[in-house]
Structures are given as structure tokens and as C-alpha cells.
Amino acid sequence: MNAVKPVQQILPPPPPHMVGDGFRVHNFFPGGYNMDLRRMSPFFLLDYNAKIEFPPKDTPRGVGVHPHRGFETVTIAYHGKIAHHDSAGNSGIIAGGDVQWMTAGSGVLHKEYHEKEYSRKGGAFQMVQMWVNLPAKYKMTPPKYQAITKDQMGVAELPHNGGTVEVLAGEYGGVKGPAFTFTPMQVYHVRLNKGTDVVLSFPQNYNTGLLVVEGSVQVNNSQTAPADNFVLFKNHGTDITLHAPENNLLLVLSGEPINEPIVPYGPFLMNTREEIMQAYRDLNDGKFGVLEE
């Protein structure tokens, strides 16, 4: 075993806010704890809708048409169903661990809603949205959309029926994830059965954290993080030992930092103020395309 990657902090979910009327999210970063804007780079933002019940509604809740430029939105549905449409002509519905990986790149308009049938019935809802930054040379890449269903993920079975490491992006133990990424990163769903231990290794300079989606996890044989908490790791050491005091589901993020200046403003994430102003000019000039409400 190599050097341990220590826990920097276990973060409980900050107070939630609504995104539109459909997503009640805890923003772990960058806002929730006033972290440095690049603390988790290339992951710029993590919004987590902890499990809640939505009552039935005929007109689906969600967020209306809005633009993005300069990064990717990655949406994961755990409970409930989420529908997406964008001005590049892509659309999709996700549920049960499926992922929408949308590269806004040079710019799209999109809208994000509860799927119709789910909305009509109501029920449990739990999801994640991350914003993954793009390096300057790819910020104006053409928009693109990866619909990644749970059954397309790479799956590594842990010994003794201990659970699985599901690879969305990057690689674990020779198993590769289906997502195309512009910079190196590892994104896993780790599902551990009670009593199981697993060791994950990431380069020490990679920004690394994990969200406890279900159950709880004991980290490096010391602290235990309960459900809905985010564990932030220090940038030294490589190896993380995870132990399951009960069955759990963890979203693990680790990525090579993008060492460039960033200027976030509203729905845009660019390198300079001038590029933000250009984004607004291009939006006003109709260069983000057309999408009906």
C-alpha cells in the first residue's frame, strides 16, 4: 500500500436552495463552503438534491430554457426521472443511476425537467448535477451529448461479493468507463456491501472527493461520513481505504486540476471577463441556437 490520501474535511450538506421549482439542491462547491473556485477542479460545481418526495404535478417541475458555455453539465438521477432538451437537438430521459453528460462547449440552450410520468405520480427524487470545467483550448468545442445508461458503465466486481466499482469515467483495475472526457478524471459509483473494504488510488495532485449517496462510509480506518455528506481529500498521498459499516453508494470524483484562471458568471464559465461579455453578446445575437419553452 502506498501513502494514504488523508481526509481534509467531512462536509455536511449546506442549506438547500431551489433551482427552478424542480431541484432542491445542496451546493457543496464552490459556494456552499466558500471554497477556492478551483479547489475541486476540473469539477467546478456540485449540486446535490438529497432524497426528497415531490407531490404529484401535471405540469412537470424544472428549469426553463437557459444557456451554458465553457464547460460540461453532468446529471445523474438516483430516484425520480429527469428529462433534458437542448438547442443542439439532443434530448433524453434518465433514471436509476443513468447519466446525461452534456458538453455545452461553445454554447447551448437547454431545459431540465422532471419527466412527465414521474411528475404526474410524484414520489422520491434524488439527483446530482456537476459542472465539469473545460480547458481554454476546448471551451469553444462544438456542443455534444453523451447519454450514458447505468448498464453501459464499466463494472468491476469486488472479491467475496463485496460490491462493485462502477466506472463512469476513467478507469479502475483495468475496467474503463464509457464517458469521453476532455481532461483526465475518474468518476465512479462505488457500491459496497456491509463489512467490505476497498482501496482506491489516485495521483496525489488530483483533486479528490466523494459524496455519500446512500448509507455511510468509514474512511482510512478513522472518520465515518454519514449519508448526504461530502468527503474532501487532501492533495497528498494516493490511497483511500473505504469501509462500509452498512450497505452504501458513493459517488467518487478525482481529476487532474486545470491550472488556468477561471471567471464564472451566471451560466457561463470562461477564462476571462472579456469572454464572459462575449458570451452575453453571442447569446443576444442568437448564436446559442433556438429552443422552445
Ligand code: MN
Ligand atoms: Mn443547465
